[in-house]
Amino acid sequence: MRVLVVQNYDNTGLGQVGAALAEAGADLDLRLPYRGDPLPDAAGHDAMVVLGGGQNALADDEYPYFPALLELTRDFADKDRAVLGICLGSQLVARAFGGENRIGGANEFGWRGVSLTADAKADPVLGALPEKFPIFQWHDDTFVLPEAAVRLAGNDVAENQAFRVGRAVYGFQFHFEADRPMVKDWSTSFAPTIAARHPDWAGKLDGEMARNGPDADAAGLAIARAWVATI
Secondary structure, eight states: OEEEEEOOSTTOOOTHHHHHHHHTTOEEEEEOGGGTOOOOOGGGOSEEEEOOOSSOTTOTTTOTTHHHHHHHHHHHHHTTOEEEEETHHHHHHHHHTTOEEEOSSOOEEEEEEEEEOGGGGGOTTTTTSOSEEEEEEEESOEEEOOTTEEEEEEOSSOSOSEEEETTTEEEESSOTTOOHHHHHHHHHHTHHHHHHHOTTHHHHHHHHHHHHHHHHHHHHHHHHHHHHHHO
């Protein structure tokens, strides 16, 4: 199993998705196109993961590889190969299939609750999850779903928190890959950025982690394993 991983920003990573891929014995092909890495063809890969980042999904001028990544996403889907987009990745997946990106107006940071839709109950990735669970969020933007998408989860800030296109193309606005160690690392790595907008975060982190971390980590790993099974 060969999986293409597209990283769009420094200090991001696979987290629990990486753990699930390791359990499955996956061979990872990591590309950093924002640093000049070329994007490969879909033909040599069984699946693709598109990670998050601080940029918005319409920033083609600053990230000129975005249109090629959209084309690659559609190519994976046409070949019935699994795709996973997380945060910015989900916004790019939505854009690839004709969804409307909305920049700003959907600010979430920290562990927040999400609710599954009725369609999620029969979904192979989300069907075994609780109807409501906490999960880590860090985004400002959102999107309108592509016409072909099935809405799977939402909350009162971002109606479209998870969706599926076709058999196994998934977008997740929330950071289910971010378990407690990753959130702690981000809280250090991005401390100045976080403090500028959430000055009380450093003091709240341990309490928030204790309250929400166990359930969020369990949900995130379950999602990761179930998506890997679609490959």
